[in-house]
Amino acid sequence: MSEIVFIHCFEVPAGREEAFLKLWGQIDGHMVKQPGFRWRRLHRSLDDDTRLRFVNVAGWGTAAQFGAAHDEEFRRMQANPGWQEFPAEPGLYMVEREDHL
């Protein structure tokens, strides 16, 4: 089954992980209930010095479903000024190559 993958990389200052996780969890709780959501893994760097401290990787059915999930409730949560502390880079991807042992 084809899918698209949303990858969202975050910069999070050391010591601010819990504040980030609280904000992220609000939006995540909304997104996982939307049509087209399939799975997601939030990754946390082992090393505090990694610039991209958190990376969210999520599978969605289609780009249209992913777009539709960004509704009014999403925009309200995204407008929280707390997000200014956590620069982020989002992108939509297809899987180019995949292998499992």
Place this chain on the structure above:
Amino acid sequence: MSEIVFIHCFEVPAGREEAFLKLWGQIDGHMVKQPGFRWRRLHRSLDDDTRLRFVNVAGWGTAAQFGAAHDEEFRRMQANPGWQEFPAEPGLYMVEREDHL
């Protein structure tokens, strides 16, 4: 089974995708044969304007196994001057949260 996740984000100029994939494939072919390698997905952005055009996400058993895979053959391939065209950000991660429908 616990695992660590290696995430490697790459900038790739538009039109240079095949050159990138050739270089990446050389190192990838080495890594997938090393002890501790479990799986990897190479992602390619749907939009040429995404700064991080390719993102490799790979599961490994332990950080020590991942480190040991960076052997002399790896370093020889990594030293290829072709890589200078593709700025990259690597990091090792743990899975902080995971959900599947």
